[in-house]
Amino acid sequence: MTFIPHTDLDRQHMLAAIGVSRLDDLFEAVPAALRFPQLDLPAGISEMEVMNELQALAEDTTNAHQFTSFLGAGAYDHFIPAVVDHVLQRSEFYTAYTPYQPEVSQGTLQAIFEFQSHICNLTGMEVANASVYDGATALAEAVNMALNHHRGRRDRVVLAPTVHPHYRDTVQTYLRGTDVEVVGPQGFAAGLPSLIDHIDDQTALVAVQYPDFLGHINDYGPVAEAARASGALFCVVVNPIALGLLEPPSAFGADVVVGEGQPLGIPLSFGGPYLGLFATRQAYVRKMPGRLVGETTDDRGQRGYVLTLTPREQHIRREKATSNICTNQGLMALAAGVYLTVMGRQGLRRVAELCYHKAHYAAEQIGALPSYALWNQRPFFHEFVIETPLPVEHISRQLLASRIIGGYDLSQWQPELANHMLVAVTERNTREDIDRFVEALAEVGNA
Amino acid sequence: MKVPDDLKYTENDEWIRVEGDEGVIGITDFAQDQLSDIVFVEVLEDVGASLDQGAACAAVESVKAAADVYLPVAGEIVATNQELPNQPELINSDPYGQAWILRIRLTDASQLDNLLDAAAYQQSIEARNH
Numbered sequence: 001m002t003f004i005p006h007t008d009l010d011r012q013h014m015l016a017a018i019g020v021s022r023l024d025d026l027f028e029a030v031p032a033a034l035r036f037p038q039l040d041l042p043a044g045i046s047e048m049e050v051m052n053e054l055q056a057l058a059e060d061t062t063n064a065h066q067f068t069s070f071l072g073a074g075a076y077d078h079f080i081p082a083v084v085d086h087v088l089q090r091s092e093f094y095t096a097y098t099p100y101q102p103e104v105s106q107g108t109l110q111a112i113f114e115f116q117s118h119i120c121n122l123t124g125m126e127v128a129n130a131s132v133y134d135g136a137t138a139l140a141e142a143v144n145m146a147l148n149h150h151r152g153r154r155d156r157v158v159l160a161p162t163v164h165p166h167y168r169d170t171v172q173t174y175l176r177g178t179d180v181e182v183v184g185p186q187g188f189a190a191g192l193p194s195l196i197d198h199i200d201d202q203t204a205l206v207a208v209q210y211p212d213f214l215g216h217i218n219d220y221g222p223v224a225e226a227a228r229a230s231g232a233l234f235c236v237v238v239n240p241i242a243l244g245l246l247e248p249p250s251a252f253g254a255d256v257v258v259g260e261g262q263p264l265g266i267p268l269s270f271g272g273p274y275l276g277l278f279a280t281r282q283a284y285v286r287k288m289p290g291r292l293v294g295e296t297t298d299d300r301g302q303r304g305y306v307l308t309l310t311p312r313e314q315h316i317r318r319e320k321a322t323s324n325i326c327t328n329q330g331l332m333a334l335a336a337g338v339y340l341t342v343m344g345r346q347g348l349r350r351v352a353e354l355c356y357h358k359a360h361y362a363a364e365q366i367g368a369l370p371s372y373a374l375w376n377q378r379p380f381f382h383e384f385v386i387e388t389p390l391p392v393e394h395i396s397r398q399l400l401a402s403r404i405i406g407g408y409d410l411s412q413w414q415p416e417l418a419n420h421m422l423v424a425v426t427e428r429n430t431r432e433d434i435d436r437f438v439e440a441l442a443e444v445g446n447a
Numbered sequence: 448m449k450v451p452d453d454l455k456y457t458e459n460d461e462w463i464r465v466e467g468d469e470g471v472i473g474i475t476d477f478a479q480d481q482l483s484d485i486v487f488v489e490v491l492e493d494v495g496a497s498l499d500q501g502a503a504c505a506a507v508e509s510v511k512a513a514a515d516v517y518l519p520v521a522g523e524i525v526a527t528n529q530e531l532p533n534q535p536e537l538i539n540s541d542p543y544g545q546a547w548i549l550r551i552r553l554t555d556a557s558q559l560d561n562l563l564d565a566a567a568y569q570q571s572i573e574a575r576n577h
Contacts, residue, residue, distance in 0.1 A: 151491060151492075286487060286489070
């Protein structure tokens, strides 16, 4: 089947009309070396052969479910109820592109509205947008929002060193070519007082992560207080699963809450598509990036949903735009909305509790091994750091042989943290899995 | 379209009422009529800021458009209308009264001479209406 509408005859007519004999004659002026090369592709094969080939390729790779995974660091292997995928697979949802027209898109708009409401409930914030690309983008957008809020009069952003390194990189990418400077203490081990020392009257935004990159649950009250005192906005990067158990960031003074929504019913799938969560206070709704769906009534008094807010700069005053987010991660937001609906408050709490308790069991068991030590000295959620007797890369290679995916190698970001592994435990890790992991670690450590 | 005699105007549809060495600034009846229902007003500068003539000092958004408000003459902002962000519709109902946007201390009163009087502004909007 061809999707090129012209027949050979059409083409001959057109070539004759312009007086050339072959299509290639039109490109004579372009030196041969610069023309599109012959690709020398193999001949086409049948659908059955394609399926066989793809199947063979698929069998060559593996997925998290064939292994026991203790790898997190921003992407987490949680159980996804079948109903999530069932709803996503409905063609009304997965085929629609920019479905914001209320006359034809009530289902999508309602789904986005419910997603926003869930995120408000979870974070304690007053408004949440329809989502952005991922957690890293959400943080970068929060930075832009804060700079815009201060109308360019403040040119520094204070990032805690324990904000995810990828997110920090994304902020840097967004800020390239501007005079805005990212400051903050260096090194994962820096304490909150040294973070507070960096906050001053030039600070547009202070951002921390909760739980932080190393799994810690920190008391950010004093940071929020210092940010408020300086007039800076205070941003908290969250893991939404942790909020099933922990105090919401609104309780300790967050102005903006962003985060990665992947743990909410979205598979690991090589790092995307994921889901950026973005919530803030009503006072900043006009500065919020992305879109906001609202509930209203139609002319017959029936409940309906509309796109209530889009950044006006996308349509007018474009030279003053601070955000280019013109859409949202609709299908992923739907997944998170269905996941949270199915789980409910109690279910989400149960997932968070399981993560917490299993992680603490694992930490205790690993910490008791002779050649390993638990590095975290403060409360943590479902991720923790262990000191290993050998380089993490070496240990992880050994673990793979036991069909275990080991933790994250922290020396990638901080060379002095060689032999430090960040371990994540979720409800999907059974006690047997954890015991097997501990045993395998012991074996590698003794070898 | 109301064009009070005691005000000075700009081609951009701002008005200024001079009170001693201060001036009160807003947008005109014609401007609000063109914009239709105003839903958002944001003053872009803080009290104490000194701005040049023509500087963007506020943004007004309606259901169909958004517009910047430019300072008719240079000055230092001494007050902004705190009611306006909560009741942007005041611009539609009372553009020359309750819907003042900000008050400045004039830097150079001679700049007032560059502005339009009521008759000239009336001509300007009539020209644009045709």
